[in-house]
Amino acid sequence: MKIINLIAKWCRECNELYKLYEDRDVKKRIEEFEVEFYDIDEYPHLLERFNFGGLPSIAFVEDDKLYYGFAGVINKDEFTNILDSIRDYTPVKFREISEETPNIGEVNNSDLSRVLTLIEKNIDWLDGGFLGDYKLFTPSEYYFLLRIYMRKGVEGYLKIVDHTYTKIYMSGFWIRDLGGFSRFSYGRDWGKPDKIILSELNADAFKSIYFLRRYTGKRMYETLASRLAMLFYRGLYKDGFLRGIYRFDDKLVIDDRMIPHINYYTASSLLDISRYGEFKRLGSRALKVISKFKHEELEDKYRTLYTYTAVLECYVNAYMYSRSEEYLDRALETIKIIREFKGRGGAYRDVKGGLFGSDIVRMIFKLNSRLAHTFLKIYLVTQDETFRNEAREILNYYKYLYSKYAPEVGLYGLALDTYVNGLPVIEISKYDRGHSLKKIRDTIPGEVIFKWID
Secondary structure, three states: OEEEEEEEEOHHHHHHHHHHOHHEEEHHOOOOEEEEEEEOOOHHHHHHOOOOOOEEEEEEEEEEEEEEEEEEOHHHHHHHHHHHHHOOOOOOOOOOOOOOOOOOOOOOHHHHHHHHHHHHHHHHHOOOOOOOOOOOHEEEEEEHHHHHHHHHHHHHHHHHHHHHHHHHHHHOEEEOOOEEEOEEOOOOOOEOOOOOOEEEHHHHHHHHHHHHHHOOOOOHHHHHHHHHHHHHHHHHEEEOOEEOOOOOOOOOEOOOOOOHHHHHHHHHHHHHHHHHOOHHHHHHHHHHHOOOOOOOHHHHHHOOHHHHHHHHHHHHHHHHHOOHEEEEEEHHHHHHHHHHHHHHHHOOOOOOOOOOOOOOOOOOHHHHHHHHHHHHHHHHHOOOOOHHHHHHHHHHHOOHHHHHHHHOHHHHHHHHHHHHHHOEEEEEEEOHHHHHHHHHHOOOOOOOEEEOOO
């Protein structure tokens, strides 16, 4: 991978950049990178491509693809954190499927098959989850495989998702005292958790737990569902906000109420679950959480694609949970803001770059996958082809790039599956809600789109 530095002779800050690269610790960390400097007066065409709002501009590039970029001089600690994040999430070589891999059946769609094959190559069939030096908790991948099982009846996918959650539940990765999943494990198994509970990951996992209860009949999932519900009723709820992070080992709670996307993503998943009726209180709590945020504050402090993608997803799920057209109107207004972030090729860029070290590389891909899926949900409700076309542009943009982000392609897979196969759209009468929900639980295996009618 290359580190491309755009500089100019007249740029005073660029001299500070040279000093940064001369630091002994930084030198050690960049040994595996090719570092190149380009004067924009001599290479003006590079400024058009790698201009991130000033000089110097620094870009991380591999195979002519931009991974991450930023402008300005930063301190040593910030730069080394970026280097570590880039190193952690650069492309990896994947193991071929061995002869011992179970027969998991086929999905008759070439694009979906490629995504599923990529995931299959990275599944740890012994310990669950995905291969690697540590175990990263990625509930969206498990939910994607579960979705394919619900749609196609591929038993192998249900088994590996069930196997993964069983291994997690039996290990220290499941923090029993609080009732939540850790963020990742430092070992190849699930036995060395970091003991940091992220609310949005746990809410995302709740969706898989909900359906695993139904399809496996295991009492374990009843326990997990009730404990996770209690986590959001009490453990991570305070002053009308959801705490984003809970560090269990030293009892330190980090109150992330001033980082809206954590609350919106968490609320979005809770609304998704509660619309089936069994955890209705979670939905009402989620609506209270999002009502706490003022749009003026979002505009002033958090005008990023990261924030507004979460806001959009949350409003769409709030519409399907409630009877209010107001949330659908808010979603359409949010899309107007999101379109300001649209870049070349149909994908969307976050102008402020990474908000957190570990999300720097993955962020753009994950956000675009979420956007594509949400656009498709709006299309299914409104039948406005504009949203379907925008989702198609995103999916096509990443069609041959998503392997660089493996194994975290679950969100892309969900969007692709929704685009190819659609989802059932259930019209629910505002005056017959109870009967409609019972009919859905009795007849629909998996995710559906709710559309309220008079």
